[in-house]
Amino acid sequence: MERKVPAAGYLRKSTSGVASNGRERQEKSISQQRTEIESLAQENGYKIVRWYADPGKSGWKRGAARPEFSQMLADAASKKDIEAIVVDNMDRFSRASVAEVQGDALALKQAGVLVIVSAAQGTFHLGGAGNDIGEIIKFVVSVWSANDFCRQLSRRVSLSRRNRAMEGKRSGGIAPYGMENDGCGGIRPGNASDVAIVRRIFDEFGNRFRSMNAIASDLNREKTPGRRGGKWHVASIKELLSRRAYVGDFQYNRRKSGQFFILDSKGDIVDASNRPSDSPPWKETDNGTISHLNHYEALVDRELFERVQSRFASFMMKGSRRPRDGGYPLSGVLICDHCGKPMYGCQPTGRPHRVYRCSTPAKTGVGTCGTYEIREERILPTVLKLLGEEIRELERFYVQPPDELVFASDRRKASKAAAEQTRVQLLARIGRAEESLLDCSDRRTRQSLDGRITTMRDELEALEASVASLPQPSAFNRAEFEALSAWWSDFIKRALRMPVSHCLPEVVATFQVEPGDELPPELLVEPRVVNEVLHSLGAEVRLRWHTETVTMRNGKTRNRHRLHRGRMRLGRKKSVTFYRARPAGPSSCSACGHRCGSRMGKGSAPRRA
Numbered sequence: 075m076e077r078k079v080p081a082a083g084y085l086r087k088s089t090s091g092v093a094s095n096g097r098e099r100q101e102k103s104i105s106q107q108r109t110e111i112e113s114l115a116q117e118n119g120y121k122i123v124r125w126y127a128d129p130g131k132s133g134w135k136r137g138a139a140r141p142e143f144s145q146m147l148a149d150a151a152s153k154k155d156i157e158a159i160v161v162d163n164m165d166r167f168s169r170a171s172v173a174e175v176q177g178d179a180l181a182l183k184q185a186g187v188l189v190i191v192s193a194a195q196g197t198f199h200l201g202g203a204g205n206d207i208g209e210i211i212k213f214v215v216s217v218w219s220a221n222d223f224c225r226q227l228s229r230r231v232s233l234s235r236r237n238r239a240m241e242g243k244r245s246g247g248i249a250p251y252g253m254e255n256d257g258c259g260g261i262r263p264g265n266a267s268d269v270a271i272v273r274r275i276f277d278e279f280g281n282r283f284r285s286m287n288a289i290a291s292d293l294n295r296e297k298t299p300g301r302r303g304g305k306w307h308v309a310s311i312k313e314l315l316s317r318r319a320y321v322g323d324f325q326y327n328r329r330k331s332g333q334f335f336i337l338d339s340k341g342d343i344v345d346a347s348n349r350p351s352d353s354p355p356w357k358e359t360d361n362g363t364i365s366h367l368n369h370y371e372a373l374v375d376r377e378l379f380e381r382v383q384s385r386f387a388s389f390m391m392k393g394s395r396r397p398r399d400g401g402y403p404l405s406g407v408l409i410c411d412h413c414g415k416p417m418y419g420c421q422p423t424g425r426p427h428r429v430y431r432c433s434t435p436a437k438t439g440v441g442t443c444g445t446y447e448i449r450e451e452r453i454l455p456t457v458l459k460l461l462g463e464e465i466r467e468l469e470r471f472y473v474q475p476p477d478e479l480v481f482a483s484d485r486r487k488a489s490k491a492a493a494e495q496t497r498v499q500l501l502a503r504i505g506r507a508e509e510s511l512l513d514c515s516d517r518r519t520r521q522s523l524d525g526r527i528t529t530m531r532d533e534l535e536a537l538e539a540s541v542a543s544l545p546q547p548s549a550f551n552r553a554e555f556e557a558l559s560a561w562w563s564d565f566i567k568r569a570l571r572m573p574v575s576h577c578l579p580e581v582v583a584t585f586q587v588e589p590g591d592e593l594p595p596e597l598l599v600e601p602r603v604v605n606e607v608l609h610s611l612g613a614e615v616r617l618r619w620h621t622e623t624v625t626m627r628n629g630k631t632r633n634r635h636r637l638h639r640g641r642m643r644l645g646r647k648k649s650v651t652f653y654r655a656r657p658a659g660p661s662s663c664s665a666c667g668h669r670c671g672s673r674m675g676k677g678s679a680p681r682r683a
Contacts, residue, residue: 080156228333276320324365430448
């Protein structure tokens with residue numbers, strides 16, 4: 075029986091919705107692409123061993139914006155069990171720039187994937203017998219065509235939107251909450267109950283000075299659906315309060331968020347690479363904004379709207395946020411298992427330790443999830459220990475001092491060598507000038523040459539004095555040694571200790587800590603590097619708490635949360651349960667003899683199941 079080539083099937087669709095007539099928009103659906111790929115694989119001797127699909131993802135996006143594509147590259151490098159990738163069309167594989175796609179192709183080639191098969195364009199060989207100049211040109215042209223299509227389409231869309239904005243017309247999209255599209259490029263008041271909610275939010279925030287968290291909490295408690303039918307968030311409340319459409323104003327181009335083209339301050343369509351440094355895609359600016367005042371029917375009085383904006387401005391003038399010393403290595407990695415949302419790191423005022431808290435109450439109001447939190451000092455060692463057992467490529471954690479500290483002597487050597495070379499060249503120029511002076515009989519020319527020689531000799535003397543003043547290129551001088559020592563001291567102060575259960579490579583030997591024969595070696599790692607590695611591995615640590623009612627000494631009752639279970643998962647690997655709670659004891663504080671100040675409860679430090 076003929077051997078079938080193991081392959082991965084990749085599916086992608088830029089849009090995730092359906093058209094108004096109920097059919098898929100323009101592109102083939104995910105199911106249609108899968109049918110085409112299965113047929114192609116059957117006819118050409120490929121066996122699809124894994125499927126990857128990115129619905130609703132544009133082809134030019136990279137990294138986490140196309141998670142399944144990134145997972146496919148990672149699996150190809152780690153598992154090395156596929157030899158080809160099969161797609162319906164090359165623009166499904168990618169619409170990124172040629173350089174980016176060539177980088178992906180090189181990574182696949184190194185992982186043993188030598189063929190990309192497209193139902194529309196045929197086979198592209200990344201290596202092996204078919205790797206000739208014609209195949210490479212064919213691959214580059216196909217990638218360039220997909221990327222150029224995106225750019226041209228983006229320019230046409232940008233021009234159309236600008237022209238409509240100049241007329242005060244919207245270019246589509248969902249109308250603000252409480253309003254609806256009028257079918258002519260404008261918006262008008264929508265459902266009466268939604269209009270009442272908008273006015274209520276403005277009134278509570280601008281007149282009654284309630285917080286956005288409290289407003290969101292009340293709306294969620296009353297089960298009032300948000301714009302998309304879900305819960306209200308603090309961010310959605312802030313966005314609503316900032317929309318000038320509620321006072322009847324039309325605005326366009328507040329954010330310069332185009333991937334390929336943006337609108338500049340003159341109203342011209344320019345390449346997005348020329349975006350001003352003070353106008354990142356996420357930031358709203360007045361530069362280049364197209365505005366039409368009192369263009370719609372207003373839902374909110376302008377005086378109240380300006381009062382709301384003044385209150386926002388007062389929030390921003392209260393000072394900058396406290397710097398996060400050392401960063402939070404588990405930020406975005408810890409997940410509350412009750413609501414499925416990430417936990418964020420903070421250091422509560424007046425408390426000596428840092429904690430991670432469930433983000434849901436801060437975003438959607440108190441009561442939407444429990445006030446769960448865990449101390450960093452209790453969860454971090456467990457995560458680092460599990461990470462050290464799983465990771466073998468410890469070079470990813472390698473952190474070295476800046477080059478200007480490590481190679482200070484090399485810079486001095488290079489500087490002195492350059493100065494010496496300049497001195498030799500200047501001496502040669504002076505010698506040639508003196509020879510010319512001997513052969514010259516014209517008085518004015520001799521005077522000119524004499525002046526130039528004098529100038530060059532002055533430069534030579536200054537250069538020799540400069541070379542003499544340069545420090546000797548020894549290993550380190552005192553100032554450089556102190557600077558390097560200060561960097562190491564700072565690193566050791568903020569570094570984390572990650573136990574490892576296997577041999578350490580030579581490249582990270584400097585960061586090894588030997589605590590003793592009875593304990594495994596440890597690796598000093600940078601907190602932010604740990605966070606980046608955890609995210610790149612798709613790490614997820616889910617924590618679940620058990621809530622019990624405790625009776626305080628004054629007779630009042632309060633809810634206390636004790637950590638019940640913890641599970642860690644790296645990418646698609648099976649999760650590891652590293653903590654299970656002991657059987658619950660007496661719930662009364664007086665009975666346990668403890669002041670239950672910790673939300674984890676007594677005796678609840680993480681341990682291996």
